[in-house]
Amino acid sequence: MVPLNQNLQKLFNIAQKTTKTGIGLMSGTSLDGLDIALCSFTGNGLQTRFKLLRFITIPYPQSFKEEVQQVFARRTADLEQVTLLNAFIGNYHGELVLKALLDWGMDAAAIDFIASHGQTIYHAPKRLHQRAGYPNATMQIGDGDHLAVKTKILTISDFRQKHIVAGGEGAPLALYGDVLLGSKAGENRILLNIGGIANLTYLPADGDSAKVLCTDVGPGNTLIDAVCRKYFNMDYDRDSAIANRGEVNEILLAALLDHPFFAERAPKTTGPELFSMDYVLQAQARSGTVDIAKEDLISTLSAFTATAISNFITANIKAEGLNVFLSGGGARNPFVVARLKQALANTRIADTNSLGIDPDAKEAILFALLGNEALCGEPIAIGNNPAVLMGKFSFPL
Template sequence: MLALNQNLQKLVDIAQKTTRLGIGLMSGTSLDGLDIALCRFTGNGLSTQFELIQFITIPYPHSFKSEVQQVFAKKTVDLEKLTLLNAFIGNYHGELVLQALSKWNIAPASVDFIASHGQTIYHAPKRLHKQPGYPNATLQIGDGDHLAVKTGIITISDFRQKHIAAGGEGAPLALYGDVLLGSKPGENRILLNIGGIANLTYLPGDVDTDNVICTDIGPGNTLIDAACRQYFGKDYDEDSKIAKSGHVNDELLSALLSHSFFNEQAPKTTGPELFNLSYVAQAQKASGTEDISDTDLVCTLSAFTAASIINFINSSITASNLKVYVSGGGARNPFVIAGLEKAFEHVKDTSILGIDPDAKEAILFALLGNEALCGEPIAIGNNPKVLMGKFSFAI
């Protein structure tokens, strides 16, 4: 009988360990920086126990953001630039992981795996692209082989492709981690993540996975950030200072909320391919609000984020005594959170659950990596029953 080669043997050895040390990487559509979460896992599936050992967000320099924005959410791009960035981002993320491990005085050899989300460049569900004969599709770059070779750590990446291959839309993947880490018998929970796009997972108190809802809702920070960059030269609206100094334009808000996406049945996905400044301009034209002030525009876009979340929850989730737990950059947006608090009795960030709201998505990808190593596919409603991720070895 032939022995396994050393890479496959190492996978078997890691999977059979009592505990595993893994790194989750998340780089979102806001391009703020790379979230790096070092986690310890025991077990798998519904018996998973985890501990967040370290977390850091390493901000991206303006030059990096500019490079990615050349190919981000555009139908037509420079193919050479896209190809180069795939390798470049893999290497760059590897460098940032090594920087974090050095800061924490942790040897790379002690880490069992990296689980990398990569950088989303284009998200194209059939509902959005509407091209006959073509399936759901999505593209994340930041090659896993480059990450593995750079760090010397087995890397699991490109998670979204399996989800699509099995009939899903490739998002939101928070579903799997939220069910494993966030369910609580007797409590109807909504785990709401407000990143560039807002998504949520509804976890019923009866813990019946057939009743779990996980879906994108609409824009999170993406339109607010885009308007701040365009009109104020700022990456985002810090402490909602701009929004708080403006007024909501009801006509524009109504036009923004009129898109057919908001009437589509969940689960559904979206991205900046739909919710961008062109979308805003079309809504302004339709509502005759092209002349409103830049401040009122940011205020109205902030209200749009809150309203789309509130409308979805009120129309789609009938359970009583809902408890809403918020994560992502939007958890630090006072204007949006105030809107949610007016609508729902219980709104807290996920730190109350022992999950750092900034680290949540990176933790979830680390968890998906742990499942890829030693888990089994889990049936959750009508979602694809799959294990996700492709393995890259350092040698």
């Protein structure tokens, strides 16, 4: 028998381990920083058990944010900048992983794998681009080979492409982790992540996978953050301080909600390619609200996020005793959460701490879980969602 080469032998050995130690990396559309979740896993699929060992978000410097924003969610961009950033981000994320491990007093040799989401720069489902002959598409940069070589750790990356090839839109991938970690017999649950975009997974009490729904529902923090940067020189509305100084403009709110996306059947995906500053400015022009106070604009956009979410839940999820568990930056936005609780008065709303999952770490944990599945799992059929194992392997040597 011909022996396996060194990389394949190591991959085989890791896949056979009873307990694996992996790092999940998440860099979202808000460009706040890199979420790094160090996890241990036993089992796979519905038998998966995990423990969050360490978590940190390392903020990005303003210079890096500006570099990414040059190519982020733009139909036209500097191709050289995209190419350079693909390599740079892979190396940079590797440096941040090594920094985190150093701070935690851990050796890279103790880590079995890294599962990296990469940095989304453009999301283009067919419903959005509407170009004949072209499929659903999405692009995340931050090359896995660079990350693997930098850290000397096996790296799994570029998860979204297989989902698209199998008939999905490449998002939201939270479905698989939410089902494995968040389901509970006898309890109707929604796991709602309010990041740049808001997405949710409905987990029915009877465990019927045909009823599971995972979908984007509209903007999360992306518009609030964009207006904070533009008019207040702030990355986001900390503790809803700006929103609480303003008033919701109902005329503008109605204009913001007047888009075909909200009437489309789920599952569906979206991104800052649609929900951008241009979207806000066009809604203001249509509604004659260009001159409203900037505080009122933040209040209205915050209400827009909450209303889009609550409208979707009310219209699409008919379940008794519904429990909603929040994660993402929006879970720490008091204005948005209060509006949600007001609109969903008969629904219990808490954050994912109630499930033993750090709401800030949830997305990074889910990608670590996808990495574990890529190593030792089998495709899982969940309703009509693609049953695939996702991720591309990059070896450190």
